[in-house]
Amino acid sequence: MAFSLNEIEAMGKRAARGAGLSWGLAEEAGKAARWLTARGLPGPEELVDILTRNDGKSYEELVPESVEGVWRARGGRLCPLVSGAALCDRAAEIAAGREIEFGPIARPLLLASYAAGAADLTGTAIELSWAGAVMIFTPEGVSIEGDLAALTARGADSVHCRRAKTAVGVSPLDTPSREVDAETWSRLNAFALRTFAPATEASRLAGAGAGLTDND
Amino acid sequence: MAVSYQSAERLPLRSPEAVMRLARLGSFHQCRLSFMRTLLRRMKRESWTFDRPVFEIDGKGVGVAVYSAHGPERSYSLICFAHDLPPEQRSDRVIAHAWDSTFTLFDGVPTADDIERLSWNVPKQEAGRVSDREISLSRANRSVRLFKHVVDSLARGDQPDSEQIEAVGYLMRTTAVYGSGKFGAADREAIADRPEFAGPFQPEMLSVYLTRTYTLDLVEHLARARAPQTAVPIDPALRRRFGVGNSTGLGLAPFIVNHPLLLNNWIAAREEALARIRALPRAGAAEADLFRAMLTRARVNAEQWRSEHSLQIQKLIMLKADLAHLEDHVAAGALDAEAPWNRLYEWAEARLSIEGQEQLVSLMLEPYGELVDDLADRMGADEGAAFRIDGAMPLERLQAIVEDVYGWALKTDWSSPDSLARVWYVSEEKLEPRLGERFEEPFEPYEQPLAPGRDAAAMYRDMVAWRGDRTVAAFLLRHPEHRHVARRSQITARFPYAEIRDNTISAALLPIDLLRCKLAFFGATHFDPRSDRWVRINMFQGAPFPHELAGSDADDWSYPPLPEAP
Numbered sequence: 103m104a105f106s107l108n109e110i111e112a113m114g115k116r117a118a119r120g121a122g123l124s125w126g127l128a129e130e131a132g133k134a135a136r137w138l139t140a141r142g143l144p145g146p147e148e149l150v151d152i153l154t155r156n157d158g159k160s161y162e163e164l165v166p167e168s169v170e171g172v173w174r175a176r177g178g179r180l181c182p183l184v185s186g187a188a189l190c191d192r193a194a195e196i197a198a199g200r201e202i203e204f205g206p207i208a209r210p211l212l213l214a215s216y217a218a219g220a221a222d223l224t225g226t227a228i229e230l231s232w233a234g235a236v237m238i239f240t241p242e243g244v245s246i247e248g249d250l251a252a253l254t255a256r257g258a259d260s261v262h263c264r265r266a267k268t269a270v271g272v273s274p275l276d277t278p279s280r281e282v283d284a285e286t287w288s289r290l291n292a293f294a295l296r297t298f299a300p301a302t303e304a305s306r307l308a309g310a311g312a313g314l315t316d317n318d
Numbered sequence: 319m320a321v322s323y324q325s326a327e328r329l330p331l332r333s334p335e336a337v338m339r340l341a342r343l344g345s346f347h348q349c350r351l352s353f354m355r356t357l358l359r360r361m362k363r364e365s366w367t368f369d370r371p372v373f374e375i376d377g378k379g380v381g382v383a384v385y386s387a388h389g390p391e392r393s394y395s396l397i398c399f400a401h402d403l404p405p406e407q408r409s410d411r412v413i414a415h416a417w418d419s420t421f422t423l424f425d426g427v428p429t430a431d432d433i434e435r436l437s438w439n440v441p442k443q444e445a446g447r448v449s450d451r452e453i454s455l456s457r458a459n460r461s462v463r464l465f466k467h468v469v470d471s472l473a474r475g476d477q478p479d480s481e482q483i484e485a486v487g488y489l490m491r492t493t494a495v496y497g498s499g500k501f502g503a504a505d506r507e508a509i510a511d512r513p514e515f516a517g518p519f520q521p522e523m524l525s526v527y528l529t530r531t532y533t534l535d536l537v538e539h540l541a542r543a544r545a546p547q548t549a550v551p552i553d554p555a556l557r558r559r560f561g562v563g564n565s566t567g568l569g570l571a572p573f574i575v576n577h578p579l580l581l582n583n584w585i586a587a588r589e590e591a592l593a594r595i596r597a598l599p600r601a602g603a604a605e606a607d608l609f610r611a612m613l614t615r616a617r618v619n620a621e622q623w624r625s626e627h628s629l630q631i632q633k634l635i636m637l638k639a640d641l642a643h644l645e646d647h648v649a650a651g652a653l654d655a656e657a658p659w660n661r662l663y664e665w666a667e668a669r670l671s672i673e674g675q676e677q678l679v680s681l682m683l684e685p686y687g688e689l690v691d692d693l694a695d696r697m698g699a700d701e702g703a704a705f706r707i708d709g710a711m712p713l714e715r716l717q718a719i720v721e722d723v724y725g726w727a728l729k730t731d732w733s734s735p736d737s738l739a740r741v742w743y744v745s746e747e748k749l750e751p752r753l754g755e756r757f758e759e760p761f762e763p764y765e766q767p768l769a770p771g772r773d774a775a776a777m778y779r780d781m782v783a784w785r786g787d788r789t790v791a792a793f794l795l796r797h798p799e800h801r802h803v804a805r806r807s808q809i810t811a812r813f814p815y816a817e818i819r820d821n822t823i824s825a826a827l828l829p830i831d832l833l834r835c836k837l838a839f840f841g842a843t844h845f846d847p848r849s850d851r852w853v854r855i856n857m858f859q860g861a862p863f864p865h866e867l868a869g870s871d872a873d874d875w876s877y878p879p880l881p882e883a884p
Contacts, residue, residue: 104449107507108499125767126794126801133705161798169795187801191709191791219706298746299754299764305745306413309752310567310851316410317462 103287104280111136113290114149120296121153123183124161130190130216131183137215139280141244144254146282150289151256152209156181157293172203179257180207186216189263193220196228201264210235210258217263218244227266232258238266245270329597329660331589335726338585340820344831345633345673348876349680350687351587352841354858355873356694357523360514362872364390368528368864370535371427375400377543379536382437385528386427387864389514394453394521395424396528397433399441400536408459410493410565412750417443417457418490419532423525425451425504443494443501444748450504453521454497458490458529461563465489465537468552472541475548483559484622487844487856489533491563495522516698518580519840530562530858554866558875561859564842567852568751571832572742575768578809578816579699584839585815587697588679591690595682596660605685606653612684613648615877616677617641619843622878627847629828633673640666640674687873704809707801709791713781716790716804719811720778726819727771728778739825742768753829753851769823773803841876 105113115132119125131149138145156164163177164184169192173185185204189196196202197220207213210232221228221239230237234252238245246253299305336342348355367388375381380402386395399420407416420441424432432451439446443457464478464486471478497519499505509515534557541549574581601609620638625631644666652662659682666678683690721728730737741756743764754761767773777800786792794801810817821827829851837845842855860875 103447104502106450106499106502107505109502124798124801126803126805127798129705129802129805133702165795165798169792184798187707187798188791188795190706191794193706194710223706223708295746297744297764298749299743299752299761301745301747305752305754305759305761306747309743309745309754310411310750316459316565317405317408 103282103284105282105287106280107136107140110139110146110280110282113287113294114146116294116297117149117153117290118183118293120293121157122159122161127183127187130187134183134186134212134215137218138211143211143214146286146290148209148212148254150286150293152182152212153293154289155208166204172205174205178206180204182207182209182212182216186213189213190216190219190223193223193228196220196263197224197226197265199265201262204258204261204263206257206259207261208257210255210261211253213261213263214239214244227268227270228263229266230261230263232261238270240266329593331586331593334723334814334817335819337589338815338817338819340818340822340828340831342672342676343818343835344828345671345676346835346838347677347680348838348841348843349588349591350683350690350873351584351591351694351697352839352876353517353519353523353697354527354841354861355876356517356691357520357527358861358867358872359691361387361389362867364514365868366864368867371395372433373535373539375536375539377540378402379540382433383532383535384428384433385531385864387524387528392425392512392514393427394524395427396525396532397422397424397428397436397440398529398532399437401441403459405462408462410459410491410567412444412494412567412569413748414493415445417441417493418460419536420457421455421525421529421532422448422452422503423454423456423521423528425453425509447502449502450508452503453509454495454525455501455503456492456495456522456525456529458492458533458562459565460490461486461488468537469540469544472538472552473545473549475545475550477550477553477556480556480559483556485624486563487559487859488561488563489537490529491565491854492526492529493565494569495525495564497522510698510700517694518584518697518699523840526562526564526857527861528864530560530861531863533562534560534863557863558860561843561856561861563854564837564857565848565852565854566833566837568753568829568833570836571829572751572766572768574832574836575770575818575822577699577701578806579701579704579813580697581818582810582813582816583697583699586813587693588683589815591683591686591693592663592679594689595686596657596663598659599657601653601658601685606658608685609653609681610648611880612681612877613641613645615880616681617645618878618881623844623846625846627849629830629850630845630847633671636671637673637677640670641677643669644674644678704812705805707790707794707805708808709789709794711790711808713784713788713790713793716793716807717778717781719807720774720781723807723810723814723817723819724771724774724778727775727821730771730775730821732772732775736825737821738772738823740823740827742766742823756823767802769821770803770806770817771819771821772823773800774807776800777803777807843876 111132114135115128118128118131135145135149164181166173217230218239227240235248372384383398403418422440468478538551666675741754741761743761830847830853833853844856846854862870
């Protein structure tokens with residue numbers, strides 16, 4: 103079924119919140135799914151996989167233990183939604199020449215919108231690379247090298263983020279497809295459902311407060 | 319004639335601490351910058367034309383109609399599906415499943431195939447799917463008492479009773495108008511570069527404007543179908559007295575909290591307009607005359623404004639007294655002084671209720687279209703532009719922002735149950751936004767982030783206790799729970815009217831204040847609360863119909879006409 107970008111962002115945010123991310127991180131996760139979809143990349147699919155994989159894990163297991171040296175998570179692979187936010191928060195440092203190296207990380211493609219945000223914030227070209235994939239972000243757009251399999255790898259053992267040495271032309275992308283398969287959508291919805299209060303008769307009557315007849 | 323514009327620099331805008339209080343936002347009135355008015359001014363200026371390519375509705379009121387609006391570059395069509403709704407299914411709530419009429423605003427002029435596709439989806443509303451050829455999705459229910467009275471009268475050959483028209487004001491009320499990519503429709507971003515839709519809510523306002531014509535065509539059609547020998551159309555002057563109702567619950571309240579840039583741009587435009595007028599050294603004779611006329615019309619409007627809600631009844635009593643007081647003051651020569659508008663505003667601040675003050679602000683804009691109408695172009699917003707957090711910001715700076723923006727919240731006792739009494743949540747039932755009692759109902763686990771004051775106070779406590787690196791980035795890495803309000807704080811530091819500076823979860827909260835702020839910017843009149851969280855309004859009452867737009871003033875309808883001389 104075809105979904106609008108707004109629907110994908112809203113669903114992504116709710117699903118991420120339902121999976122246990124803080125509201126602020128969930129807002130950025132919704133943007134991440136939207137950003138990928140708008141560029142013809144499988145945003146909802148990437149997102150639902152990371153949420154499923156990390157379901158039940160605490161933030162402390164997913165966050166970089168230290169942001170000095172190589173970033174590593176205590177509990178295995180880094181979460182790109184957590185590391186992406188931390189990356190974008192360090193946009194000025196990256197623009198000034200700092201290179202960030204991520205150790206083992208899941209779904210590296212999900213870092214893209216955060217790196218794009220860092221490029222927007224600082225007005226510089228920023229490069230993100232892992233095995234078989236190089237993405238360069240500028241405030242004007244993104245250029246992508248690598249085949250879909252490399253871009254959508256389930257994990258990468260090492261990802262680098264640095265100021266791009268050369269600004270490159272922005273490559274045109276495929277026409278964005280907004281088709282999301284029913285299974286992906288229903289899995290996202292299962293996470294989102296956790297954020298909705300069960301319907302009760304009392305809530306139906308009081309919570310919205312209409313209360314009066316509408317046949318007037 | 320050009321109005322000389324003197325810089326407003328020497329007059330600062332009203333402070334966000336004063337403006338962004340719920341009691342004031344909940345007293346806003348429509349003004350020149352309201353979205354219905356900007357839409358009609360544009361369509362008039364650009365000589366839009368209108369037609370009705372389809373009207374296939376039977377004598378029972380079931381069928382389809384299409385209303386098209388043709389602008390300089392593009393056309394849009396409201397596709398209306400008319401249904402036969404059993405009374406027991408008639409509900410204004412979002413949890414309803416059937417309606418008297420359902421609508422979509424189509425990008426272009428639909429073919430028979432488009433209408434066929436949409437006929438399977440639009441009547442189902444949230445349970446159907448539309449495509450990026452559709453821009454909005456909406457529905458409306460009849461005002462049973464007025465609808466029946468009007469059809470009965472017209473069928474008999476009589477005009478409907480004007481008292482009954484004034485008592486309700488509309489034949490149908492919309493109960494939701496969805497835009498911005500909802501249920502598969504076109505994303506706002508996909509149409510925001512069209513000049514006609516650059517302003518906020520322009521497609522939604524166009525949809526409601528065409529809906530109004532449909533409701534009047536429908537009653538005339540039904541009367542004719544019932545009694546072809548005797549039926550008459552509505553007298554054109556009486557016809558204008560019908561607007562479109564709207565019935566709105568809590569859904570709008572989260573919207574203005576979740577769109578801080580947009581809120582800022584709306585408020586900032588109106589505040590800038592006020593400052594420009596207060597800076598004028600004198601009031602010209604024509605402007606003063608126009609103001610006096612609008613003041614009288616505002617009094618007529620207040621007299622016609624009906625509500626059964628005790629809070630609104632109180633506010634209306636004060637508003638009427640304020641307007642009388644204001645008329646006396648103006649009659650005594652208030653506009654003859656130097657800097658008359660600034661003096662008038664300061665006089666009102668000291669003597670009128672907030673409801674009266676905000677009515678005055680809206681009225682002061684009326685004579686000065688040439689001075690303020692350009693501000694309507696600044697009211698759109700790209701929320702994405704301020705979304706990313708500035709992690710390099712020193713923590714001391716974020717603390718100072720919180721002290722400035724959320725000073726009220728740092729002084730609030732958050733251990734008091736009254737400060738935290740409410741909880742905003744979303745029901746799984748059609749995702750209806752609701753408001754619960756935190757300490758009496760089990761909804762806290764589902765709380766939505768709609769209490770920025772409380773959250774900012776909590777973040778402030780943790781910032782004070784923080785012993786790590788003194789950057790926002792370092793702090794948020796260990797406190798992800800504060801990312802949401804850190805973002806809001808940084809946005810509000812740049813856009814001072816982005817945040818409501820009041821407690822949105824207190825026991826004293828009146829959600830209708832949030833609703834009214836947004837609806838006033840739409841251009842709504844006659845706010846009629848049904849409870850503390852539900853309000854009915856009237857839209858486009860008095861406005862010229864599409865076929866009248868070319869030959870009449872497109873922007874002289876928001877207040878009722880002057881009473882005729884005896």
